[in-house]
Amino acid sequence: MKPVVVRNIERADSNAIGTFAALGTSTVHEALGRSGLMKPYMRPIWSGAQIAGPAVTVLAQPGDNWMLHVAIEQCQAGDVVVVGCTADNTDGMFGELLATSMRARGVKGLVIDAGCRDVMALKDMGFPVWSRAISSKGTVKSTLGAVNVPVVCAGVNVEPGDAVVADDDGVVVVPKKLAVETAQKAQKRHDDEDGKRRRLAAGELGLDMYNMREALQKAGLRYVDRPEDV
Amino acid sequence: MKPVVVRNIERADSNAIGTFAALGTSTVHEALGRSGLMKPYMRPIWSGAQIAGPAVTVLAQPGDNWMLHVAIEQCQAGDVVVVGCTADNTDGMFGELLATSMRARGVKGLVIDAGCRDVMALKDMGFPVWSRAISSKGTVKSTLGAVNVPVVCAGVNVEPGDAVVADDDGVVVVPKKLAVETAQKAQKRHDDEDGKRRRLAAGELGLDMYNMREALQKAGLRYVDRPEDV
């Protein structure tokens, strides 16, 4: 690991990001071919936020939040800060003061594969954070990491500028080269679902709407009338 | 495992189920002799719901929600769908569209030993789900499972038609043959607690109300005045 800060990064298409923010993680994840999803241990510290933005990435040492201070200077309005860690760690690397500073830069939210603290204050501020833990554990500022290099965060490789989408279902990362194409697929998927929702609400079965009965029969599904016929 | 759907199942007594829904899991679990409780990793995706209903059971393959579509056709109003999985899995097998379809059939809620997604939408709909994880991870529809066969869900063996009780404390399963008897015991337990609550609120000690002092002394509990007397 080289201790370096990359000043200029290419950011994912802003229209695509707008679409992602409107549609949310589950739709985007499907549109991306069911990939790019962080592990489900990443949870929002308060519920109800749904955001998207290009990633400013941070590689941090466990228990050390020095690089978060460094990263803020590299942020633009609309960015989402994504923090990976060189070892599993739950310390509270992020809290109210850093959030205040990030908000002043226009940062939309934080995704951190470590802990977060001051959660009551962050909820009051309306600053959204997805983390693997909530913990008061304080951190030091003594070992370098890096900013805007590729990082693995909760099982996903994130390149600087990739589109990060986060809501109550989790966090999805869309490689910036695939952002526009994925946004189109996601929008189409979303539009198709409206009709399906109405038909299902009206009582139509998915078995019929999706024409599943024949495939089920071919696969060998058998219907019996009573438990003793199994 | 045989890929089969059982069409007709015997459901637990509906009056008993009404009692369970009114009293909640902790009281029912005690009335059942402190058994039938799913592991505590099963959590509601939103808090405040308290339901009971006969189980329509689903045995699903990890990452495959085909059988959930099949199961809906077998549901009646008031049922609770219980999903066991052939291997540990956190994928988001259930979401808004399936919930819309289940609601159209009158299903009261879902208990799934896997993941759930669209949690914001499900909360808005007021459709309650207990799951082991929240995850956007999409699923395929390619391998058969079974519907209305016995399944192990979060450590409990569930027979089709068993009474499922779920609230913020967790999920309890009452075998259908024991439903009526358990409902009576649960109601009695509940009624007894009102008096106890009033006495405790008035400052009476449990030590006295439950006559514990003698048993504690016999078991060898010793009182000392200061730490250095231990």
Add this chain to the structure above:
Amino acid sequence: MKPVVVRNIERADSNAIGTFAALGTSTVHEALGRSGLMKPYMRPIWSGAQIAGPAVTVLAQPGDNWMLHVAIEQCQAGDVVVVGCTADNTDGMFGELLATSMRARGVKGLVIDAGCRDVMALKDMGFPVWSRAISSKGTVKSTLGAVNVPVVCAGVNVEPGDAVVADDDGVVVVPKKLAVETAQKAQKRHDDEDGKRRRLAAGELGLDMYNMREALQKAGLRYVDRPEDV
């Protein structure tokens, strides 16, 4: 382990406790030299409470809540009950009736390295609990433990009378001898943060406010303009 109840304990300074309750865990944990924090698996059963009080300690056997009944008699108004367990356990050792009794004694809240149940009722009562799990699992009253002896709870050694601070960020324990000194440091830390918050909100960078640039350069941090320059 000796089955004993210590009747008289020295309690941490009440003014210090008032300060802790006002400032919360993260500030107090820092003031204590970043120590005393319970493991982050200890979570509040409902969010928004922030309390502090001297510890009445309970050493309980897994699945047995007998000693909680014994402990209540030793509580004074303002105390926080802290329960350690002789083995990892998630059973629901604590619920509405015990909370009713504790509230009648003026107990401020409970910290338990095991499970809790009746969480809807406890939230309605406004009685705060920090626990490692939520579970309906009922408990017996058959094996002795101890009250007001040192206990390890979620990784922290707690002496009777130590100051316990708990909020949405977790639980911190301040040894009673260090309470006054820690309260002063915590207050100072809190006061210093107000100025910092304003400066950060105005857009000043932490890099400048904390004078980090030189230290970063000395440590070897390098800035490059483009990813290909890394």
Add this chain to the structure above:
Amino acid sequence: MKPVVVRNIERADSNAIGTFAALGTSTVHEALGRSGLMKPYMRPIWSGAQIAGPAVTVLAQPGDNWMLHVAIEQCQAGDVVVVGCTADNTDGMFGELLATSMRARGVKGLVIDAGCRDVMALKDMGFPVWSRAISSKGTVKSTLGAVNVPVVCAGVNVEPGDAVVADDDGVVVVPKKLAVETAQKAQKRHDDEDGKRRRLAAGELGLDMYNMREALQKAGLRYVDRPEDV
């Protein structure tokens, strides 16, 4: 849960059990349609044992091994004792003395969804145990459970007399009604593998031996020459 001991149980076919012991868990699990496998947290306390036998089942309370003493009287030579627990627990419920007693009855081994201790002695005795944990934690003998009732052990429902197969890969349970049929399928599967092993060892690819190429192409797999062609 009723505190009961069932004296006479039907045991799975002994020839089938002989086949299972010879072939091991992975082959049997496949022959059973990829079901019946306990969760992978169940591990042998020493490696190299491979056993099969009809289950004598025990439902135990956490931290209480009273029912194991009761169960031994119900064992016949060749049996495997399977212990489920009413709550997650890692206490060392089983050790050298119980193993000595079981060995005197001809019991082949133990499968316990809790802890085991005296592992050095058990290894010296050559008595195999599969458990979720190794722990010195001692247990009491104070609360009843049951013997030879259905129990859930590590995610699998086990009926008394079912065939239990265990080796370094894990533990599989074959319902006694399916034992004979499953043994035949397992033997066939095993016999088929010999030829495959020889062909693969000779360098033939699975792609060709299993005729996978066409299916892969139909499914859309694309081959490219260089990374930049992806």
Add this chain to the structure above:
Amino acid sequence: MKPVVVRNIERADSNAIGTFAALGTSTVHEALGRSGLMKPYMRPIWSGAQIAGPAVTVLAQPGDNWMLHVAIEQCQAGDVVVVGCTADNTDGMFGELLATSMRARGVKGLVIDAGCRDVMALKDMGFPVWSRAISSKGTVKSTLGAVNVPVVCAGVNVEPGDAVVADDDGVVVVPKKLAVETAQKAQKRHDDEDGKRRRLAAGELGLDMYNMREALQKAGLRYVDRPEDV
């Protein structure tokens, strides 16, 4: 936490420690009233060692092994080094070089609530380690901890000089004031077991040897002949 090294500590009685080393953790843990046991995630990095010795305690920061170097100077022949950590951590804080240095001082082994590395070399040296993880993750030497202060290690409070007993079953800590008394009880327990082992090996049932039948009947255990009689 104060960064301090205590030079002179009182060590547990050496005869008692000899007894503990001979009898192992499970017997000692029972003799201590079933307490003092570390959590079962603490495992030996190689099997077959059984040691006891007075504790030299280390409080370390996660990912920082500076204090281990400091601690070695405080060790005497026969000591066991016990390392607690201020936050959950699995980094490889200890390896071959530190073991070489400890062996030169006569240290018997290490118990660390963090990670260990160079496990092949340590096995070859015959230096025993109990740890929560095995990991190559390197550590820094930048933040102070303490030596010979009380530390919580894997759920147990350890005072400097306490007797530490470790084998394949886990790790037990005996407070130094209780060492002599506990050694006597442990020896007695061990001697009693010889006779029991012989009787059980000869086929006598624990039910009879321990006179359990009457207590079981009083507690309500019922024997039935067939499953349908339950």
Add this chain to the structure above:
Amino acid sequence: MKPVVVRNIERADSNAIGTFAALGTSTVHEALGRSGLMKPYMRPIWSGAQIAGPAVTVLAQPGDNWMLHVAIEQCQAGDVVVVGCTADNTDGMFGELLATSMRARGVKGLVIDAGCRDVMALKDMGFPVWSRAISSKGTVKSTLGAVNVPVVCAGVNVEPGDAVVADDDGVVVVPKKLAVETAQKAQKRHDDEDGKRRRLAAGELGLDMYNMREALQKAGLRYVDRPEDV
């Protein structure tokens, strides 16, 4: 995710790989600046192997080992197969037959972020595997993944051809561009350790050998003679 197989990949320098195989993970991980280490849940299925080789990467669906068959055709003698998975999974995707086929191609070993089975046979063959679990759970061959694309495996991003080093301490990945430089640093580190080992074995303290005393004093470490002086 695109279902693609890349036929030609650049492999890390073979001399560097020879050095890595000789030195093992802990030395290589340090030489790489303490990075590149997979999470410690990746464990060898049998102990004593130490290998290195260029990565042939596989992206697999959970519970589906189709792509492993595809990958073998792309392997050369000396390669190490690295399998990442699109969701957390412990199914036994790899066993004796696949190992037989890989061995026929000269593959040195397998690193899989999922389960492995047939562990007794694999140990007998001497085929080394590092996995997150051991499980008999069988898998299907129905959904495409990819071969020789970048994959995240146990928290590390692995590019095809990167050098993979694995032993009893874990698994480290060296980016192929850094292989030669890292091998030189690792060799130097190894050579330096010989002298240190001898000095430590002779009784010299690390405190003196590394000149730590002054830095410790500057950092504020205080030595006291007795516990009461703390």
